[in-house]
Amino acid sequence: MPYDPPPELAGLSLAQIAEQVAARNLPPLDTWDPPETEHSGMRITADGRWFHRDSPITRPAMVRAFASLLRREDDGRYFLVTPHHKQAIDVEDAAFIAVDCKADGDALAFRLNTDELVLAGPHNPLRAQGDADTPAIYLSVRHGCEARLDRSTWLQLADIALADGGDLSVGSQGATFALRPA
Known part of the structure; x- marks a missing residue:
């Protein structure tokens, strides 16, 4: 499915921004609590780049997909979470x-x-x-x-x-x- 990026922020009204925020269809990570399995082999650098086993993830759609599964626990650790798996991911500064x-x-x-x-x-x-x-x-x-x-x-x-x-x-x-x- 092709990805149509949203228009430039400056060109959107507050109502249009609120509509796009409300239309997000993100997974219900708060309701998923699978056991921690292993490390994902992934990391996010301080400049926002994503890596898997030291290779950059260059496809924006992949980064968006992984980002939708990202959760930070109360102890500060980050995880990629699905209904059945919870894998650690290293984050240098902010996700x-x-x-x-x-x-x-x-x-x-x-x-x-x-x-x-x-x-x-x-x-x-x-x-x-x-x-x-x-x-x-x-x-x-x-x-x-x-x-x-x-x-x-x-x-x-x-x-x-x-x-x-x-x-x-x-x-x-x-x-x-x-x-x-x-």
């Missing part, structure tokens, strides 16, 4: 990279490196890590996984914060998030 951002009304929308759209808010909060000189902003995605904002997306978000009052915080869907590490 995803946020590559674009758009403010629309009282919402912030992000596009991930997997073409997934995420609306920041109480269920998908932003958090700041690092220090004032080298901040890192993370967006909660799903199943304990996060996306780290790439540099250009962080700069987009900083521009939004400065335009809204200059205190380096942003609001989305009724929640406020500091862009400076505590």
Whole structure:
């Protein structure tokens, strides 16, 4: 089945973004609890590239398929989960990279490196890590996984914060998030 990537984030209205987010048909990982079997031989590097046994996974459709099965446990370990298998996967930093951002009304929308759209808010909060000189902003995605904002997306978000009052915080869907590490 061919994959039609969604239109550019800047060209979508908030209603269109919300519609695409709601239309995702992701597996119910929260209801699956198979026993851990083995390591998958896979890893995700800090820049968002996926590898299997040190060979890059270059097909975006494969990355999207594996990403839909990704879960982070309470102990911080990552797993690929199906109804019958649970295999460990190494993640260097965050499972995803946020590559674009758009403010629309009282919402912030992000596009991930997997073409997934995420609306920041109480269920998908932003958090700041690092220090004032080298901040890192993370967006909660799903199943304990996060996306780290790439540099250009962080700069987009900083521009939004400065335009809204200059205190380096942003609001989305009724929640406020500091862009400076505590």
